[in-house]
Amino acid sequence: QIVMTQSPSASASLGASVKLTCSLSGGYTSNAIAWHQQLPEKGPRFLMKVNSDGSHTKGDGIPDRFSGSSSGAERYLTISSLHSEDEADYYCQTWDTGIHWVFGGGTKLTVL
Amino acid sequence: QITLKESGPTLVKPTQTLTLTCTFSGFSLGTRGVGVGWIRQPPGKALEWLALIYWDDDKRYSPSLKSRLTIIKDTSKNQVVLRMTNLDPVDTATFYCAHLNILTTGHFFDFWGQGMLVTVSS
Numbered sequence: 001q002i003v004m005t006q007s008p009s010a011s012a013s014l015g016a017s018v019k020l021t022c023s024l025s026g027g028y029t030s031n032a033i034a035w036h037q038q039l040p041e042k043g044p045r046f047l048m049k050v051n052s053d054g055s056h057t058k059g060d061g062i063p064d065r066f067s068g069s070s071s072g073a074e075r076y077l078t079i080s081s082l083h084s085e086d087e088a089d090y091y092c093q094t095w096d097t098g099i100h101w102v103f104g105g106g107t108k109l110t111v112l
Numbered sequence: 113q114i115t116l117k118e119s120g121p122t123l124v125k126p127t128q129t130l131t132l133t134c135t136f137s138g139f140s141l142g143t144r145g146v147g148v149g150w151i152r153q154p155p156g157k158a159l160e161w162l163a164l165i166y167w168d169d170d171k172r173y174s175p176s177l178k179s180r181l182t183i184i185k186d187t188s189k190n191q192v193v194l195r196m197t198n199l200d201p202v203d204t205a206t207f208y209c210a211h212l213n214i215l216t217t218g219h220f221f222d223f224w225g226q227g228m229l230v231t232v233s234s
Contacts, residue, residue, distance in 0.1 A: 032218065032220075034217075034220035034221070034222075036159075036221070036224075042226070043208055043224045043225060043226045043227045044159065044208065044210075044221075044224045045224065046217075046220065046221060046222040046223065046224070049217055049218060049220050057217065059217075059222055091158065091159055093159075093220060093221070095218070095219035095220065100161065100164075100172050100174070100175075101149065101151075101161035101164070101219070101221075102161065103151075103158055103159040103160065103161065104158070105158045106158050106159070
């Protein structure tokens with residue numbers, strides 16, 4: 001049973017950077033993950049896939065301000081030069097043959 | 113350009129069966145590597161994966177909901193249908209369908225529908 005742990009909330013100032021974390025549990029610490037952004041009252045949007053080695057592949061039209069990285073069982077989403085429109089919920093997601101598709105609990109990002 | 117859109121009833125009574133349709137464009141579910149999944153989100157809560165169907169008609173279900181779910185595809189109509197039986201008010205949620213291609217972005221949903229809210233109430 002995998003658990004993907006995300007902090008419920010995060011905040012940062014306009015123009016600053018923020019690093020969101022997704023922690024993988026158990027025997028799934030080498031899994032790749034995806035980050036999805038969900039703007040208020042909207043459907044999710046795929047941001048990127050992040051591999052265990054830190055390499056990442058972004059979705060169509062995702063700005064360079066968004067980047068991914070990894071360290072051990074942690075997967076990160078860094079947003080630099082924060083814009084007001086970055087205020088959203090951010091979900092991580094993974095997949096494995098036994099567990100299929102699993103989402104984290106989401107982090108609500110507030111831009112101050 | 114890949115788009116997906118969910119349709120179906122917005123209000124369902126307890127114990128009834130919910131049938132949702134995902135109509136998509138910009139890809140074919142007959143193409144190797146492609147899959148379409150369903151995910152739900154109760155109000156104010158996190159995303160929960162429900163089911164997925166692959167191009168070759170292979171199907172996957174959430175273990176906790178498997179007995180209540182059926183997913184089918186109609187490749188000629190570019191549609192995927194999800195049926196959920198024995199609805200309960202706790203099943204009230206926004207339902208999303210989403211695309212993946214295991215040959216490009218792996219087992220990650222890279223395009224999502226706008227979602228539709230389904231309320232279960234008598």
